[in-house]
Amino acid sequence: MNSRQMFLDQLRAGLKGLPRSVVEDILSEYTAHFDDGHTAGRSDSAIASALGDPARLARELRAEAGLRRWEDERSLSNALGAIVGVLGLAALDMLVVLPVLMTVASVDIAFFIAGGCICLAGSLLLPLALVNLIPGFEGDWLQGVLISLGMASGGASVVAVCVLFTLGIINLLVRYGRAHYRLIVRATPS
Template structure:
């Protein structure tokens, strides 16, 4: 594989990341080619030593996703990090999917239930005093407020659990990368 083909495939795998990050990555791999060519190695040898550009792009996407998640803990950065992890761990997905999907499904169901309880609490608080709520108007108002407070507390706990799940996936992604990287690039001087 030539330098241009390697860089083209790497860029294709990194499509969608910020332009500045892409330029830095391409410059870094251009430097690898320049240094190796100065030592008398061919472009094909350098490309082989660097590895599969598609795989490198997935690893770099995971690292970028983890950095983005660590600096900006938003649902979109969490989703991007999880997708980058899934791109890297394509083989492990067969093992992780039966674990991750039910966890995400249960969490989504619990979030829906929390929203429903919050809405029900608001309904009890507003309509309860006028509908002959058992115990009277004050009981209806306080029961509604209690339901709404419980929903907010449960939502906060679910958010913390969601953050923990994303952090666990990112930890596994980094562990996965550290474990398989030596197998992909055993004692590779171009990676040093």
């Protein structure tokens, strides 16, 4: 088996899981690299070594595909795909980034859960306040209603801020991945 075919087979194996059309586009682009190299008088092994490790290249291309899906359609699955792609691309950087990311995600999830619980508690207290059944507020039903409405709206606000914060973190990870990808592309000889 020649260097060209080995390179393309390893690249195809690394791109498993991406849509077939995307894989075919990528493979045709790299086949064109080999064809252009042949036109310039270079050998398959020289072209393959200039393109770099196909497994690493596949990780970079998978990360880029995940980032594009996230930018095209903002959904939970695309966000997870973008995060996984960036994490796979920046394996060495994760020794520093992953602990920070896990801490930020844990705090975000904790605030999200707390906000949801406060909102739920306020919503459950509202009917009790309307019929004067909240202990300590037997004579003043309006005060109980206002406190329960305040809890529900405050909890909902915390949840909304957590969602916005999560989207901001995902966008930051996408930018980080793009910057990392651009640095690798510049460093890869052509």
